[in-house]
Amino acid sequence: MTNSSFNTLRAGFRRSAWMVLTLILAMGLLYASEPIQYPNNFRLWVHVGTGVILPGGPIPESEQGMHHIFANQKAVDGYASGNFADGSVVVYELREARQQNGIIFEGSRRRVDVMIKDSNLYKNTGGWRFERFMGNGQTEDVIHDSGASCFECHKKANAHGFVISQIH
Incomplete structure (x- = not known):
């Protein structure tokens, strides 16, 4: 490979890398800019439903406690079929046990973890927006990766x- 060919290849790679990085940052800003x-x-x-995870098992301490799951009516309708309509909201509340x-x-x-279904806006996370509020906070979403970390488990x-909980 000639030096000129290598420089052209390297410049193309840099442009591609910058384009990918710009796209990722734009997606993050779009997500972060939503209220x-x-x-x-x-x-x-x-x-x-409610579940209790007590200390002493294989579950990490961050997940130990009393788990309550609530759903709005659109989400309740989706539990039967597994097809959740846009506007479905599922809330996972973790309390100390x-x-x-x-x-x-x-x-x-x-x-409080929140899943909000909007298949047009959140295509990279199965159509769901993921939010997390610590303690009794209601104004600061502590998820800063556009929900990618949440979707790692939910994609299973x-x-x-992509809803883990089920109505029995």
Whole structure:
């Protein structure tokens, strides 16, 4: 390969790399520029289920506690078929699990995770926007990767519309 050919190839690679980086940053800015969509009064929605993960098992400490899952009516309709319509919202609330005298009860809220279905806006994450609010916060979404980290687990549930929870 001549020096001139190598320089041309290298310049083309740089342009391609910059284009990919620009596209990734633009997608992140587009996602980040959308208003936060904290679902007020989600505890009045349909309660899909509750699970408790206690210390001592293989589950990381960050996931230990009492898990409540709530769904708006559009999401409830999607649970039966696994086809969730745009406008479906699923909320995963994680609270501390307290034990006293053999009784497990919920403690303080640790976080609220939200899935919002819009198949036109979130094609790279199965049509879902993912948000996470720590503690009782409602204004700061701490997910900064356009939901890619959340979708890593959710993509395993592709047969059920990328929603891990199910109504039994």
